[in-house]
Structures are given as structure tokens and as C-alpha cells.
Amino acid sequence: MAPSSATRPARERLLTAAGELFYESGIAATGVDAVLARAGVSPATMYAHFAGKDGLVAAYLEERHTTWRQTWDAVLAGYRDPVDRLLSVFDAVGRFRQQQGNRRGCAFLAAATELPPGHPGQRWLEADSRLLTGRLHELAVAAALPDPADVAATLLLCYDGALSGYARAATTPGLPGDDPVGRARRLAAGWIATRTG
Amino acid sequence: MAPSSATRPARERLLTAAGELFYESGIAATGVDAVLARAGVSPATMYAHFAGKDGLVAAYLEERHTTWRQTWDAVLAGYRDPVDRLLSVFDAVGRFRQQQGNRRGCAFLAAATELPPGHPGQRWLEADSRLLTGRLHELAVAAALPDPADVAATLLLCYDGALSGYARAATTPGLPGDDPVGRARRLAAGWIATRTG
């Protein structure tokens, strides 16, 4: 089992705390103090591990990107049918949300609003967009669909729409339209069906 | 024509400056000083018109909500066909972006990430979601489509996906998939066609 919170290294505790607070409350609105308090780490220790708050933010986004890619990898490995593989992005995001206990929308799109142009975390926002479009494009080619770039862009649109649905639900409870990911998957599957026929 | 920047009242200049800076650089990352400098207004004047930064943020979101609704109203008035009226949300968002010179995604979804739970601006985030779902639901009923709630949720998903596309493009230039709103409109139109047949 996982080591107790007291024995885990400070760096890991910091990343866990940062992941929860940055995702839940926003990056700019979350002070370093709050991360330190939740991690049970002193300021000096944090600055020994990360290049300031910006470095911590970048490390948070990198870890999230890596975990998301691994989750998608694992889901993808379970599918052989080319269309199932294309639609696996929706199954993966469902599993990812369950694993992480996520309540809000896409952490990378949220960070895109908050980070200034030269921020070191920008790299991972680009990595997220390129992973999604690149892999969806490959899977569209493997499925022998016409215009794979259009397929990738349309599926990305469904993916973003689904995650935005969670962001709306978080601020406006009681909004109609549950299960955004399921709805996005059905929408994408129906659209693909019109292109394979 | 519009009065020169020097003669416009301080309140209007503040709202214009706030709209540009909050939307472009994020709410939490934008200091009151920056808004004051751009508007050419002194601190005391701002606090005479708004209840602090929170009040200014709420006024910014309210004005944006009103302008967006008016833009949609104007576009909607030009359509008679029920399906065109349903799809008018995409034409309206295209026009709104052109009017405002917007570069990023949805201001309300972005604010949803940044504002803390009790913030006075939260009201306008809810208003945005309810305007979209409520009106789309009405238009689906008017179009005599089955399961209007599902129609509204699916079109909202396309709408959010389109705006997220702009957010991605703003951070990752050179990303494939131009014209997210056009793509969303085609996707939605095709989906509706499968339900009317």
C-alpha cells in the first residue's frame, strides 16, 4: 500500500497538495501558503525542490499530463476495433475523472486562461492539445476514415464540450444534461457512423 | 459616433478596460491597478462606482452577459425556419466574437475556474448556462424535436466545444482545425438531421 502521508517525501506531498488546490480553486487564486499548509511542508523546503510557484505549477501540469496519457494508454490497450480505439478518448476521460475524483472541467484549458504568455507551464498546455489531436489523427488514419484531420478536430470538439459540461455543472447545480462524456461519445459515434457508411 | 475616450464617463471607461483585461489576461491575474491605468481613472473614483474588485468583476460579467444575449436576439430575429433558429446560437457566437474582437474561449467558463464559491459574479455564470439551456430547450420544442432537453444539452456541448477550440488555438498556434464554430454548427446540424428524419 501507499506510504502514510507523514513518510512520503516532501516533493510528492507538495505535488499532491498542488494538484488538488490548483485544480479545485484555480492557480492564481491559490497561494503558496495554502499548498505548504496542506502538504505540511515549510517554505524553504518547497523552494529547494521547485523553482518558485511557477516551477510548482509547471510540475503540477506535467504530472497531470503524464497521468492522463498513461490512463488513455491503458484504456486504448483494451480495444482492437478501430472505431472503438478512436472513441477510447471518451472512455479514458471517464476513467481519469473517476481516478482523480475530478469535479471541474479540463485542467489544461483552465490553466490556459490563467497563465501569462511566457510561463513555464505553457509547455504542457501545448502538449495536451498535441497529444489529443496527434493521437486522434493517427487513430482516424488507422480506422481508414476520410479526412483524418477533420475527424480529429471534430472529436476534440466533442471532448472539450464534454469537459466544459462538468465545469458548468460545478458552478450551476441542477442544470439539465447529465453525463456529458456519455453524450459526447454518442454524438461522436453517430457522426463517425455517417462517414463510414 | 462614439465619444472620445477622454469624454466618456469613468464608469464606462472602467468597464471597457476591465472587459479587455479580465478576458485577455484572466481575472485573478489582473490587478486593479492595471484596470485603473488603462481606463485612466483614479482608485477613489473606481471605488465610488463599484463595490471593490469583486463588484467590478460582477459588473464586467453582467455587461458581457447582456451584450451576448442582445447579439443572439438580433441574430435570432433574422430566422424563421425552426432548425435555423435552433442553430442560430452558432451564428450568434460568431458575430459576437467578431464584434468583441475575442481571441480566447468562453469568458464565463474561464471565470468559473477563477471565482471562489461566494463571489457576486457567480450569478452571471449561472445566468449564462440557464440562458443557453433554457433558450435551446424552447427552440427545440418549437422545432417539434423529440426529447428537447437532450437536444439542448447536445447543442450546448457543441457550443462549449467550439469555444474551447478558440482557447486551445490561443495557447497553441498552428494547431489543426480552424473555424471551430463552423465545425460545431455542421456537427450539430447533422445530428439534428438524424432526429428529424
Next chain:
DNA sequence: GTCTATACAGCGATAGAC
């Protein structure tokens, strides 16, 4: 590597005059 204590800056907000 990790802590306590502190320096320093930026920002939100106010006082008081005109």
C-alpha cells in the same frame, strides 16, 4: 533536507483635499 523567522513587493482599499 528540513525547519523558523523574516525580508520584500504587489495589490486592494481608504483618507482627505479640490
Next chain:
DNA sequence: GTCTATCGCTGTATAGAC
């Protein structure tokens, strides 16, 4: 209504000891 000047807090980052 609007200005100049300034207060006080919050938050980032560092110094120095253990």
C-alpha cells in the same frame, strides 16, 4: 465626481540555524 497620497494586508521568496 474626481484627484493625490498612503495605509495595511496578503503572498512570494530568502536568510540562517539545525
